[in-house]
Amino acid sequence: MGHEKRSDDKHGFVFNIQRYSLHDGPGIRTIVFLKGCPLRCQWCSNPESQKVSPEVALNSRKCIGTKECGFCARECRDGAIIEKDDGQIRIDRNACSECFRCVDACPSKAMTLFGRLMSVDEVLRNVEADGIFYGRSGGGMTLSGGEPLMQPGFARELLKEARRRRINTSLETCGFVDWKVLEAACFHLDTILFDIKSMDPVKHKAFTGVTNELILDNFERLCREFPNLSKRVRTPVVPGFNDTMEEIGAIVDFIKGRPNIEYEMLAYHRYGQPKYEYLDRVYTLSDVHLDDGRMSELRGMAKERLGKLALENEPTEPRVRMEAPCATCGS
Ligand code: SF4
Ligand code: SF4
Structure with missing residues:
Protein backbone atom coordinates (compact mmCIF):
# COMPACT_ATOMS: atom_id res chain seq x y z
CA MET A 1 0.00 0.00 0.00
CA GLY A 2 1.40 3.42 -0.93
CA HIS A 3 1.08 6.41 1.38
CA GLU A 4 1.09 9.68 -0.56
CA LYS A 5 2.46 12.70 1.30
CA ARG A 6 1.42 15.50 -1.03
CA SER A 7 -1.82 17.46 -0.92
CA ASP A 8 -3.18 19.93 -3.46
CA ASP A 9 -6.51 21.59 -4.25
CA LYS A 10 -8.06 18.31 -5.43
CA HIS A 11 -6.51 16.05 -2.77
CA GLY A 12 -6.14 16.50 0.98
CA PHE A 13 -5.44 14.67 4.25
CA VAL A 14 -8.58 13.43 6.02
CA PHE A 15 -8.47 11.59 9.35
CA ASN A 16 -12.11 10.68 9.82
CA ILE A 17 -15.52 10.84 8.21
CA GLN A 18 -18.28 10.65 10.81
CA ARG A 19 -21.86 9.99 9.82
CA TYR A 20 -25.22 10.86 11.37
CA SER A 21 -24.05 13.81 13.46
CA LEU A 22 -26.88 15.89 14.91
CA HIS A 23 -24.77 18.64 16.45
CA ASP A 24 -22.47 20.20 13.91
CA GLY A 25 -24.78 22.29 11.75
CA PRO A 26 -28.45 21.98 10.75
CA GLY A 27 -30.13 18.56 10.37
CA ILE A 28 -28.33 15.22 10.10
CA ARG A 29 -24.75 15.77 8.92
CA THR A 30 -21.69 13.96 7.68
CA ILE A 31 -18.56 15.45 9.23
CA VAL A 32 -15.32 15.37 7.28
CA PHE A 33 -12.32 15.85 9.57
CA LEU A 34 -9.31 17.43 7.87
CA LYS A 35 -5.76 17.27 9.22
CA GLY A 36 -3.86 20.32 10.46
CA CYS A 37 -4.42 22.98 13.12
CA PRO A 38 -2.54 26.20 14.01
CA LEU A 39 -3.68 26.00 17.66
CA ARG A 40 -2.55 23.66 20.43
CA CYS A 41 -5.48 23.78 22.81
CA GLN A 42 -4.64 21.97 26.03
CA TRP A 43 -8.06 20.25 26.07
CA CYS A 44 -7.97 19.21 22.38
CA SER A 45 -9.97 15.99 21.96
CA ASN A 46 -8.55 15.36 18.47
CA PRO A 47 -4.75 15.56 18.92
CA GLU A 48 -4.41 13.46 15.77
CA SER A 49 -5.78 16.45 13.86
CA GLN A 50 -2.98 18.85 14.74
CA LYS A 51 -0.28 17.84 12.30
CA VAL A 52 -1.20 18.39 8.63
CA SER A 53 0.39 15.19 7.30
CA PRO A 54 -0.49 11.60 8.34
CA GLU A 55 1.13 10.11 11.46
CA GLY A 115 -4.87 10.62 8.13
CA ARG A 116 -4.91 9.56 4.54
CA LEU A 117 -4.90 11.37 1.23
CA MET A 118 -8.36 11.53 -0.33
CA SER A 119 -9.64 13.23 -3.47
CA VAL A 120 -12.51 15.71 -3.49
CA ASP A 121 -14.60 13.18 -5.40
CA GLU A 122 -13.77 10.31 -2.99
CA VAL A 123 -14.82 12.40 0.02
CA LEU A 124 -18.03 13.55 -1.62
CA ARG A 125 -18.96 10.02 -2.67
CA ASN A 126 -18.78 9.12 1.05
CA VAL A 127 -20.89 12.15 1.91
CA GLU A 128 -23.46 11.46 -0.80
CA ALA A 129 -24.00 7.95 0.59
CA ASP A 130 -25.97 9.67 3.38
CA GLY A 131 -27.93 11.88 0.96
CA ILE A 132 -31.28 10.35 1.89
CA PHE A 133 -30.99 11.85 5.38
CA TYR A 134 -30.09 15.33 4.24
CA GLY A 135 -33.24 16.07 2.24
CA ARG A 136 -35.56 15.18 5.11
CA SER A 137 -33.59 16.86 7.91
CA GLY A 138 -32.03 19.86 6.16
CA GLY A 139 -28.60 18.36 6.81
CA GLY A 140 -25.47 18.05 4.70
CA MET A 141 -21.69 18.08 4.99
CA THR A 142 -19.65 19.79 7.74
CA LEU A 143 -15.92 20.31 7.36
CA SER A 144 -14.12 20.04 10.69
CA GLY A 145 -10.66 19.19 12.00
CA GLY A 146 -8.30 20.39 13.26
CA GLU A 147 -8.75 23.57 11.36
CA PRO A 148 -10.08 22.64 7.91
CA LEU A 149 -8.72 25.87 6.42
CA MET A 150 -5.15 24.68 7.11
CA GLN A 151 -5.68 22.91 3.77
CA PRO A 152 -7.28 25.96 2.15
CA GLY A 153 -7.46 24.84 -1.49
CA PHE A 154 -8.79 21.38 -0.65
CA ALA A 155 -11.38 22.75 1.82
CA ARG A 156 -12.56 25.35 -0.69
CA GLU A 157 -12.85 22.76 -3.49
CA LEU A 158 -14.80 20.38 -1.21
CA LEU A 159 -17.28 23.13 -0.31
CA LYS A 160 -17.59 24.36 -3.89
CA GLU A 161 -18.16 20.89 -5.34
CA ALA A 162 -20.59 19.97 -2.52
CA ARG A 163 -22.65 23.06 -3.36
CA ARG A 164 -22.57 22.11 -7.05
CA ARG A 165 -23.98 18.71 -6.05
CA ARG A 166 -26.66 20.50 -3.97
CA ILE A 167 -25.29 19.38 -0.61
CA ASN A 168 -25.80 21.82 2.28
CA THR A 169 -22.40 23.01 3.59
CA SER A 170 -21.03 23.94 7.04
CA LEU A 171 -17.52 24.65 8.27
CA GLU A 172 -16.13 24.55 11.80
CA THR A 173 -13.26 27.00 12.25
CA CYS A 174 -11.03 28.22 15.05
CA GLY A 175 -10.89 31.55 13.21
CA PHE A 176 -7.07 31.73 13.29
CA VAL A 177 -6.67 31.93 9.53
CA ASP A 178 -5.85 34.52 6.92
CA TRP A 179 -8.98 36.57 6.11
CA LYS A 180 -8.69 35.87 2.37
CA VAL A 181 -8.79 32.12 3.05
CA LEU A 182 -11.82 32.45 5.32
CA GLU A 183 -13.57 34.74 2.84
CA ALA A 184 -13.01 32.32 -0.06
CA ALA A 185 -14.63 29.50 1.96
CA CYS A 186 -17.60 31.65 3.02
CA PHE A 187 -18.74 32.09 -0.60
CA HIS A 188 -19.55 28.35 -0.61
CA LEU A 189 -21.10 28.04 2.87
CA ASP A 190 -24.61 27.77 4.27
CA THR A 191 -23.50 27.85 7.94
CA ILE A 192 -20.27 28.67 9.73
CA LEU A 193 -19.44 27.32 13.19
CA PHE A 194 -16.94 29.77 14.66
CA ASP A 195 -15.07 29.11 17.92
CA ILE A 196 -14.56 31.98 20.36
CA LYS A 197 -12.77 30.55 23.35
CA SER A 198 -11.80 33.59 25.42
CA MET A 199 -11.71 37.37 25.11
CA ASP A 200 -8.51 37.51 27.17
CA PRO A 201 -5.46 37.47 24.80
CA VAL A 202 -2.97 36.44 27.49
CA LYS A 203 -5.04 33.52 28.72
CA HIS A 204 -5.88 32.56 25.14
CA LYS A 205 -2.18 32.32 24.30
CA ALA A 206 -1.38 30.35 27.46
CA PHE A 207 -4.05 27.70 26.80
CA THR A 208 -4.13 27.51 22.97
CA GLY A 209 -0.65 28.64 21.92
CA VAL A 210 -1.90 31.72 20.02
CA THR A 211 -3.43 35.08 20.94
CA ASN A 212 -7.00 35.92 19.95
CA GLU A 213 -6.63 39.21 18.00
CA LEU A 214 -6.74 37.62 14.52
CA ILE A 215 -9.70 35.45 15.56
CA LEU A 216 -11.73 38.37 16.89
CA ASP A 217 -10.83 40.59 13.90
CA ASN A 218 -11.93 37.83 11.52
CA PHE A 219 -15.17 37.39 13.41
CA GLU A 220 -16.02 41.10 13.26
CA ARG A 221 -15.23 41.18 9.54
CA LEU A 222 -17.27 38.03 8.95
CA CYS A 223 -20.29 39.71 10.57
CA ARG A 224 -19.76 42.85 8.49
CA GLU A 225 -19.13 41.25 5.11
CA PHE A 226 -21.37 38.18 5.37
CA PRO A 227 -24.35 39.44 7.38
CA ASN A 228 -26.71 36.90 5.83
CA LEU A 229 -24.53 33.85 6.50
CA SER A 230 -25.85 31.72 9.35
CA LYS A 231 -23.28 31.79 12.18
CA ARG A 232 -23.04 29.61 15.24
CA VAL A 233 -20.46 30.78 17.75
CA ARG A 234 -19.13 27.99 19.95
CA THR A 235 -17.23 28.06 23.21
CA PRO A 236 -15.70 24.96 24.76
CA VAL A 237 -16.09 25.52 28.50
CA VAL A 238 -12.87 24.39 30.16
CA PRO A 239 -12.26 24.41 33.94
CA GLY A 240 -9.51 26.81 34.98
CA PHE A 241 -9.57 28.49 31.57
CA ASN A 242 -12.97 30.08 30.92
CA ASP A 243 -15.56 28.53 33.27
CA THR A 244 -16.43 31.83 34.95
CA MET A 245 -19.27 34.32 34.58
CA GLU A 246 -16.73 36.99 33.60
CA GLU A 247 -15.14 34.92 30.80
CA ILE A 248 -18.37 33.62 29.25
CA GLY A 249 -20.11 36.95 29.89
CA ALA A 250 -17.42 38.81 27.92
CA ILE A 251 -17.90 36.47 24.92
CA VAL A 252 -21.67 36.80 25.08
CA ASP A 253 -21.44 40.61 25.21
CA PHE A 254 -19.05 40.57 22.21
CA ILE A 255 -21.42 38.58 19.97
CA LYS A 256 -24.75 39.98 21.19
CA GLY A 257 -26.78 41.85 18.55
CA ARG A 258 -24.71 40.69 15.58
CA PRO A 259 -26.55 39.40 12.49
CA ASN A 260 -27.64 35.75 12.14
CA ILE A 261 -25.94 34.56 15.33
CA GLU A 262 -26.60 31.52 17.51
CA TYR A 263 -24.52 30.63 20.56
CA GLU A 264 -23.55 27.20 21.83
CA MET A 265 -21.45 26.15 24.83
CA LEU A 266 -19.66 22.80 24.77
CA ALA A 267 -18.91 21.13 28.09
CA TYR A 268 -15.30 20.05 28.68
CA HIS A 269 -14.65 16.33 28.39
CA ARG A 270 -11.57 14.17 28.11
CA TYR A 271 -12.67 11.45 25.72
CA GLY A 272 -9.71 12.24 23.48
CA GLN A 273 -7.15 11.48 26.21
CA PRO A 274 -6.19 7.91 25.06
CA LYS A 275 -5.16 9.28 21.67
CA TYR A 276 -2.42 11.33 23.34
CA GLU A 277 -0.89 8.08 24.51
CA TYR A 278 -1.13 6.54 21.02
CA LEU A 279 0.86 9.53 19.68
CA ASP A 280 3.39 9.70 22.55
CA ARG A 281 2.09 13.08 23.66
CA VAL A 282 1.23 14.33 27.13
CA TYR A 283 -2.33 15.33 28.10
CA THR A 284 -1.95 18.12 30.63
CA LEU A 285 -5.55 18.57 31.83
CA SER A 286 -6.17 15.11 33.29
CA ASP A 287 -6.88 16.47 36.79
CA VAL A 288 -9.58 19.03 35.96
CA HIS A 289 -13.33 18.44 36.20
CA LEU A 290 -16.28 20.54 35.02
CA ASP A 291 -19.15 20.62 37.45
CA ASP A 292 -22.64 20.13 35.87
CA GLY A 293 -24.02 22.84 38.15
CA ARG A 294 -21.40 25.29 36.98
CA MET A 295 -22.20 24.56 33.35
CA SER A 296 -25.93 25.12 34.00
CA GLU A 297 -25.25 28.47 35.70
CA LEU A 298 -23.13 29.62 32.76
CA ARG A 299 -25.74 28.48 30.25
CA GLY A 300 -28.44 30.25 32.26
CA MET A 301 -26.50 33.53 32.25
CA ALA A 302 -25.77 33.29 28.50
CA LYS A 303 -29.41 32.49 27.73
CA GLU A 304 -30.62 35.40 29.81
CA ARG A 305 -28.36 37.88 27.99
CA LEU A 306 -28.91 36.50 24.47
CA GLY A 307 -32.57 35.47 24.72
CA LYS A 308 -31.87 31.89 23.63
CA LEU A 309 -29.09 29.38 22.99
CA ALA A 310 -28.50 26.98 20.10
CA LEU A 311 -29.50 23.39 20.91
CA GLU A 312 -31.34 24.51 24.03
CA ASN A 313 -32.68 21.06 24.76
CA GLU A 314 -29.31 19.42 24.53
CA PRO A 315 -28.21 17.74 27.78
CA THR A 316 -25.18 19.20 29.53
CA GLU A 317 -23.28 15.91 29.18
CA PRO A 318 -20.42 15.99 26.70
CA ARG A 319 -20.82 14.50 23.25
CA VAL A 320 -18.64 11.64 22.11
CA ARG A 321 -17.33 12.51 18.68
CA MET A 322 -15.45 9.39 17.63
CA GLU A 323 -18.04 6.76 18.45
CA ALA A 324 -18.23 5.50 14.87
CA PRO A 325 -15.42 3.48 13.29
CA CYS A 326 -13.15 5.74 11.31
CA ALA A 327 -14.24 5.71 7.66
CA THR A 328 -10.72 6.44 6.46
CA CYS A 329 -8.65 3.97 8.49
CA GLY A 330 -11.30 1.65 9.96
CA SER A 331 -9.94 1.93 13.52
S1 SF4 B 1 8.36 3.38 12.76
FE1 SF4 B 1 8.40 5.04 11.26
S2 SF4 B 1 10.14 4.57 9.93
FE2 SF4 B 1 9.67 2.70 11.05
S3 SF4 B 1 8.29 1.55 9.69
FE3 SF4 B 1 7.02 2.75 11.08
S4 SF4 B 1 6.59 4.65 9.98
FE4 SF4 B 1 8.35 3.67 8.95
S1 SF4 C 1 1.15 -6.42 16.88
FE1 SF4 C 1 2.72 -5.24 17.96
S2 SF4 C 1 4.68 -6.24 17.45
FE2 SF4 C 1 3.15 -6.96 15.94
S3 SF4 C 1 3.36 -5.56 14.20
FE3 SF4 C 1 1.71 -4.74 15.51
S4 SF4 C 1 2.73 -3.29 16.87
FE4 SF4 C 1 4.36 -4.59 15.96
Whole structure:
Protein backbone atom coordinates (compact mmCIF):
# COMPACT_ATOMS: atom_id res chain seq x y z
CA MET A 1 0.00 0.00 0.00
CA GLY A 2 1.40 3.42 -0.93
CA HIS A 3 1.08 6.41 1.38
CA GLU A 4 1.09 9.68 -0.56
CA LYS A 5 2.46 12.70 1.30
CA ARG A 6 1.42 15.50 -1.03
CA SER A 7 -1.82 17.46 -0.92
CA ASP A 8 -3.18 19.93 -3.46
CA ASP A 9 -6.51 21.59 -4.25
CA LYS A 10 -8.06 18.31 -5.43
CA HIS A 11 -6.51 16.05 -2.77
CA GLY A 12 -6.14 16.50 0.98
CA PHE A 13 -5.44 14.67 4.25
CA VAL A 14 -8.58 13.43 6.02
CA PHE A 15 -8.47 11.59 9.35
CA ASN A 16 -12.11 10.68 9.82
CA ILE A 17 -15.52 10.84 8.21
CA GLN A 18 -18.28 10.65 10.81
CA ARG A 19 -21.86 9.99 9.82
CA TYR A 20 -25.22 10.86 11.37
CA SER A 21 -24.05 13.81 13.46
CA LEU A 22 -26.88 15.89 14.91
CA HIS A 23 -24.77 18.64 16.45
CA ASP A 24 -22.47 20.20 13.91
CA GLY A 25 -24.78 22.29 11.75
CA PRO A 26 -28.45 21.98 10.75
CA GLY A 27 -30.13 18.56 10.37
CA ILE A 28 -28.33 15.22 10.10
CA ARG A 29 -24.75 15.77 8.92
CA THR A 30 -21.69 13.96 7.68
CA ILE A 31 -18.56 15.45 9.23
CA VAL A 32 -15.32 15.37 7.28
CA PHE A 33 -12.32 15.85 9.57
CA LEU A 34 -9.31 17.43 7.87
CA LYS A 35 -5.76 17.27 9.22
CA GLY A 36 -3.86 20.32 10.46
CA CYS A 37 -4.42 22.98 13.12
CA PRO A 38 -2.54 26.20 14.01
CA LEU A 39 -3.68 26.00 17.66
CA ARG A 40 -2.55 23.66 20.43
CA CYS A 41 -5.48 23.78 22.81
CA GLN A 42 -4.64 21.97 26.03
CA TRP A 43 -8.06 20.25 26.07
CA CYS A 44 -7.97 19.21 22.38
CA SER A 45 -9.97 15.99 21.96
CA ASN A 46 -8.55 15.36 18.47
CA PRO A 47 -4.75 15.56 18.92
CA GLU A 48 -4.41 13.46 15.77
CA SER A 49 -5.78 16.45 13.86
CA GLN A 50 -2.98 18.85 14.74
CA LYS A 51 -0.28 17.84 12.30
CA VAL A 52 -1.20 18.39 8.63
CA SER A 53 0.39 15.19 7.30
CA PRO A 54 -0.49 11.60 8.34
CA GLU A 55 1.13 10.11 11.46
CA VAL A 56 1.49 6.67 12.94
CA ALA A 57 -0.32 5.80 16.17
CA LEU A 58 0.40 2.87 18.47
CA ASN A 59 -2.24 1.34 20.73
CA SER A 60 -0.14 -0.88 23.01
CA ARG A 61 -3.22 -2.68 24.32
CA LYS A 62 -3.70 -4.26 20.87
CA CYS A 63 -0.05 -5.19 20.38
CA ILE A 64 0.68 -8.94 20.35
CA GLY A 65 4.31 -8.36 21.36
CA THR A 66 7.67 -8.88 19.68
CA LYS A 67 8.06 -12.51 20.82
CA GLU A 68 4.97 -13.70 18.95
CA CYS A 69 4.93 -11.03 16.24
CA GLY A 70 7.48 -8.23 15.76
CA PHE A 71 6.55 -7.65 12.12
CA CYS A 72 6.73 -3.88 12.58
CA ALA A 73 10.35 -4.01 13.79
CA ARG A 74 11.37 -6.26 10.89
CA GLU A 75 9.71 -3.94 8.35
CA CYS A 76 11.17 -0.72 9.78
CA ARG A 77 14.32 0.33 7.89
CA ASP A 78 15.05 3.25 10.18
CA GLY A 79 15.51 1.40 13.47
CA ALA A 80 12.58 3.39 14.86
CA ILE A 81 10.79 0.44 16.46
CA ILE A 82 12.35 -0.17 19.86
CA GLU A 83 11.70 -3.38 21.78
CA LYS A 84 10.94 -2.77 25.45
CA ASP A 85 11.90 -5.09 28.33
CA ASP A 86 8.32 -6.33 28.65
CA GLY A 87 8.24 -7.51 24.99
CA GLN A 88 6.13 -4.59 23.83
CA ILE A 89 7.38 -1.91 21.49
CA ARG A 90 7.69 1.85 21.35
CA ILE A 91 8.32 4.19 18.41
CA ASP A 92 11.40 6.40 18.38
CA ARG A 93 9.68 9.34 16.68
CA ASN A 94 12.98 11.14 16.06
CA ALA A 95 14.21 8.20 14.00
CA CYS A 96 10.88 7.55 12.26
CA SER A 97 10.80 8.65 8.60
CA GLU A 98 7.01 8.17 8.38
CA CYS A 99 7.16 5.52 5.67
CA PHE A 100 4.28 3.68 7.42
CA ARG A 101 5.58 0.23 6.49
CA CYS A 102 4.92 -0.80 10.11
CA VAL A 103 1.24 0.13 9.77
CA ASP A 104 0.87 -2.09 6.71
CA ALA A 105 2.72 -4.94 8.45
CA CYS A 106 0.86 -4.92 11.77
CA PRO A 107 -1.65 -7.82 11.91
CA SER A 108 -3.54 -6.61 14.99
CA LYS A 109 -4.11 -2.95 14.03
CA ALA A 110 -2.08 -1.88 17.06
CA MET A 111 -0.32 0.36 14.57
CA THR A 112 -2.70 2.63 12.69
CA LEU A 113 -2.44 5.70 10.56
CA PHE A 114 -4.14 8.96 11.45
CA GLY A 115 -4.87 10.62 8.13
CA ARG A 116 -4.91 9.56 4.54
CA LEU A 117 -4.90 11.37 1.23
CA MET A 118 -8.36 11.53 -0.33
CA SER A 119 -9.64 13.23 -3.47
CA VAL A 120 -12.51 15.71 -3.49
CA ASP A 121 -14.60 13.18 -5.40
CA GLU A 122 -13.77 10.31 -2.99
CA VAL A 123 -14.82 12.40 0.02
CA LEU A 124 -18.03 13.55 -1.62
CA ARG A 125 -18.96 10.02 -2.67
CA ASN A 126 -18.78 9.12 1.05
CA VAL A 127 -20.89 12.15 1.91
CA GLU A 128 -23.46 11.46 -0.80
CA ALA A 129 -24.00 7.95 0.59
CA ASP A 130 -25.97 9.67 3.38
CA GLY A 131 -27.93 11.88 0.96
CA ILE A 132 -31.28 10.35 1.89
CA PHE A 133 -30.99 11.85 5.38
CA TYR A 134 -30.09 15.33 4.24
CA GLY A 135 -33.24 16.07 2.24
CA ARG A 136 -35.56 15.18 5.11
CA SER A 137 -33.59 16.86 7.91
CA GLY A 138 -32.03 19.86 6.16
CA GLY A 139 -28.60 18.36 6.81
CA GLY A 140 -25.47 18.05 4.70
CA MET A 141 -21.69 18.08 4.99
CA THR A 142 -19.65 19.79 7.74
CA LEU A 143 -15.92 20.31 7.36
CA SER A 144 -14.12 20.04 10.69
CA GLY A 145 -10.66 19.19 12.00
CA GLY A 146 -8.30 20.39 13.26
CA GLU A 147 -8.75 23.57 11.36
CA PRO A 148 -10.08 22.64 7.91
CA LEU A 149 -8.72 25.87 6.42
CA MET A 150 -5.15 24.68 7.11
CA GLN A 151 -5.68 22.91 3.77
CA PRO A 152 -7.28 25.96 2.15
CA GLY A 153 -7.46 24.84 -1.49
CA PHE A 154 -8.79 21.38 -0.65
CA ALA A 155 -11.38 22.75 1.82
CA ARG A 156 -12.56 25.35 -0.69
CA GLU A 157 -12.85 22.76 -3.49
CA LEU A 158 -14.80 20.38 -1.21
CA LEU A 159 -17.28 23.13 -0.31
CA LYS A 160 -17.59 24.36 -3.89
CA GLU A 161 -18.16 20.89 -5.34
CA ALA A 162 -20.59 19.97 -2.52
CA ARG A 163 -22.65 23.06 -3.36
CA ARG A 164 -22.57 22.11 -7.05
CA ARG A 165 -23.98 18.71 -6.05
CA ARG A 166 -26.66 20.50 -3.97
CA ILE A 167 -25.29 19.38 -0.61
CA ASN A 168 -25.80 21.82 2.28
CA THR A 169 -22.40 23.01 3.59
CA SER A 170 -21.03 23.94 7.04
CA LEU A 171 -17.52 24.65 8.27
CA GLU A 172 -16.13 24.55 11.80
CA THR A 173 -13.26 27.00 12.25
CA CYS A 174 -11.03 28.22 15.05
CA GLY A 175 -10.89 31.55 13.21
CA PHE A 176 -7.07 31.73 13.29
CA VAL A 177 -6.67 31.93 9.53
CA ASP A 178 -5.85 34.52 6.92
CA TRP A 179 -8.98 36.57 6.11
CA LYS A 180 -8.69 35.87 2.37
CA VAL A 181 -8.79 32.12 3.05
CA LEU A 182 -11.82 32.45 5.32
CA GLU A 183 -13.57 34.74 2.84
CA ALA A 184 -13.01 32.32 -0.06
CA ALA A 185 -14.63 29.50 1.96
CA CYS A 186 -17.60 31.65 3.02
CA PHE A 187 -18.74 32.09 -0.60
CA HIS A 188 -19.55 28.35 -0.61
CA LEU A 189 -21.10 28.04 2.87
CA ASP A 190 -24.61 27.77 4.27
CA THR A 191 -23.50 27.85 7.94
CA ILE A 192 -20.27 28.67 9.73
CA LEU A 193 -19.44 27.32 13.19
CA PHE A 194 -16.94 29.77 14.66
CA ASP A 195 -15.07 29.11 17.92
CA ILE A 196 -14.56 31.98 20.36
CA LYS A 197 -12.77 30.55 23.35
CA SER A 198 -11.80 33.59 25.42
CA MET A 199 -11.71 37.37 25.11
CA ASP A 200 -8.51 37.51 27.17
CA PRO A 201 -5.46 37.47 24.80
CA VAL A 202 -2.97 36.44 27.49
CA LYS A 203 -5.04 33.52 28.72
CA HIS A 204 -5.88 32.56 25.14
CA LYS A 205 -2.18 32.32 24.30
CA ALA A 206 -1.38 30.35 27.46
CA PHE A 207 -4.05 27.70 26.80
CA THR A 208 -4.13 27.51 22.97
CA GLY A 209 -0.65 28.64 21.92
CA VAL A 210 -1.90 31.72 20.02
CA THR A 211 -3.43 35.08 20.94
CA ASN A 212 -7.00 35.92 19.95
CA GLU A 213 -6.63 39.21 18.00
CA LEU A 214 -6.74 37.62 14.52
CA ILE A 215 -9.70 35.45 15.56
CA LEU A 216 -11.73 38.37 16.89
CA ASP A 217 -10.83 40.59 13.90
CA ASN A 218 -11.93 37.83 11.52
CA PHE A 219 -15.17 37.39 13.41
CA GLU A 220 -16.02 41.10 13.26
CA ARG A 221 -15.23 41.18 9.54
CA LEU A 222 -17.27 38.03 8.95
CA CYS A 223 -20.29 39.71 10.57
CA ARG A 224 -19.76 42.85 8.49
CA GLU A 225 -19.13 41.25 5.11
CA PHE A 226 -21.37 38.18 5.37
CA PRO A 227 -24.35 39.44 7.38
CA ASN A 228 -26.71 36.90 5.83
CA LEU A 229 -24.53 33.85 6.50
CA SER A 230 -25.85 31.72 9.35
CA LYS A 231 -23.28 31.79 12.18
CA ARG A 232 -23.04 29.61 15.24
CA VAL A 233 -20.46 30.78 17.75
CA ARG A 234 -19.13 27.99 19.95
CA THR A 235 -17.23 28.06 23.21
CA PRO A 236 -15.70 24.96 24.76
CA VAL A 237 -16.09 25.52 28.50
CA VAL A 238 -12.87 24.39 30.16
CA PRO A 239 -12.26 24.41 33.94
CA GLY A 240 -9.51 26.81 34.98
CA PHE A 241 -9.57 28.49 31.57
CA ASN A 242 -12.97 30.08 30.92
CA ASP A 243 -15.56 28.53 33.27
CA THR A 244 -16.43 31.83 34.95
CA MET A 245 -19.27 34.32 34.58
CA GLU A 246 -16.73 36.99 33.60
CA GLU A 247 -15.14 34.92 30.80
CA ILE A 248 -18.37 33.62 29.25
CA GLY A 249 -20.11 36.95 29.89
CA ALA A 250 -17.42 38.81 27.92
CA ILE A 251 -17.90 36.47 24.92
CA VAL A 252 -21.67 36.80 25.08
CA ASP A 253 -21.44 40.61 25.21
CA PHE A 254 -19.05 40.57 22.21
CA ILE A 255 -21.42 38.58 19.97
CA LYS A 256 -24.75 39.98 21.19
CA GLY A 257 -26.78 41.85 18.55
CA ARG A 258 -24.71 40.69 15.58
CA PRO A 259 -26.55 39.40 12.49
CA ASN A 260 -27.64 35.75 12.14
CA ILE A 261 -25.94 34.56 15.33
CA GLU A 262 -26.60 31.52 17.51
CA TYR A 263 -24.52 30.63 20.56
CA GLU A 264 -23.55 27.20 21.83
CA MET A 265 -21.45 26.15 24.83
CA LEU A 266 -19.66 22.80 24.77
CA ALA A 267 -18.91 21.13 28.09
CA TYR A 268 -15.30 20.05 28.68
CA HIS A 269 -14.65 16.33 28.39
CA ARG A 270 -11.57 14.17 28.11
CA TYR A 271 -12.67 11.45 25.72
CA GLY A 272 -9.71 12.24 23.48
CA GLN A 273 -7.15 11.48 26.21
CA PRO A 274 -6.19 7.91 25.06
CA LYS A 275 -5.16 9.28 21.67
CA TYR A 276 -2.42 11.33 23.34
CA GLU A 277 -0.89 8.08 24.51
CA TYR A 278 -1.13 6.54 21.02
CA LEU A 279 0.86 9.53 19.68
CA ASP A 280 3.39 9.70 22.55
CA ARG A 281 2.09 13.08 23.66
CA VAL A 282 1.23 14.33 27.13
CA TYR A 283 -2.33 15.33 28.10
CA THR A 284 -1.95 18.12 30.63
CA LEU A 285 -5.55 18.57 31.83
CA SER A 286 -6.17 15.11 33.29
CA ASP A 287 -6.88 16.47 36.79
CA VAL A 288 -9.58 19.03 35.96
CA HIS A 289 -13.33 18.44 36.20
CA LEU A 290 -16.28 20.54 35.02
CA ASP A 291 -19.15 20.62 37.45
CA ASP A 292 -22.64 20.13 35.87
CA GLY A 293 -24.02 22.84 38.15
CA ARG A 294 -21.40 25.29 36.98
CA MET A 295 -22.20 24.56 33.35
CA SER A 296 -25.93 25.12 34.00
CA GLU A 297 -25.25 28.47 35.70
CA LEU A 298 -23.13 29.62 32.76
CA ARG A 299 -25.74 28.48 30.25
CA GLY A 300 -28.44 30.25 32.26
CA MET A 301 -26.50 33.53 32.25
CA ALA A 302 -25.77 33.29 28.50
CA LYS A 303 -29.41 32.49 27.73
CA GLU A 304 -30.62 35.40 29.81
CA ARG A 305 -28.36 37.88 27.99
CA LEU A 306 -28.91 36.50 24.47
CA GLY A 307 -32.57 35.47 24.72
CA LYS A 308 -31.87 31.89 23.63
CA LEU A 309 -29.09 29.38 22.99
CA ALA A 310 -28.50 26.98 20.10
CA LEU A 311 -29.50 23.39 20.91
CA GLU A 312 -31.34 24.51 24.03
CA ASN A 313 -32.68 21.06 24.76
CA GLU A 314 -29.31 19.42 24.53
CA PRO A 315 -28.21 17.74 27.78
CA THR A 316 -25.18 19.20 29.53
CA GLU A 317 -23.28 15.91 29.18
CA PRO A 318 -20.42 15.99 26.70
CA ARG A 319 -20.82 14.50 23.25
CA VAL A 320 -18.64 11.64 22.11
CA ARG A 321 -17.33 12.51 18.68
CA MET A 322 -15.45 9.39 17.63
CA GLU A 323 -18.04 6.76 18.45
CA ALA A 324 -18.23 5.50 14.87
CA PRO A 325 -15.42 3.48 13.29
CA CYS A 326 -13.15 5.74 11.31
CA ALA A 327 -14.24 5.71 7.66
CA THR A 328 -10.72 6.44 6.46
CA CYS A 329 -8.65 3.97 8.49
CA GLY A 330 -11.30 1.65 9.96
CA SER A 331 -9.94 1.93 13.52
S1 SF4 B 1 6.59 4.65 9.98
FE1 SF4 B 1 8.35 3.67 8.95
S2 SF4 B 1 10.14 4.57 9.93
FE2 SF4 B 1 8.40 5.04 11.26
S3 SF4 B 1 8.36 3.38 12.76
FE3 SF4 B 1 7.02 2.75 11.08
S4 SF4 B 1 8.29 1.55 9.69
FE4 SF4 B 1 9.67 2.70 11.05
S1 SF4 C 1 3.36 -5.56 14.20
FE1 SF4 C 1 1.71 -4.74 15.51
S2 SF4 C 1 1.15 -6.42 16.88
FE2 SF4 C 1 3.15 -6.96 15.94
S3 SF4 C 1 4.68 -6.24 17.45
FE3 SF4 C 1 4.36 -4.59 15.96
S4 SF4 C 1 2.73 -3.29 16.87
FE4 SF4 C 1 2.72 -5.24 17.96
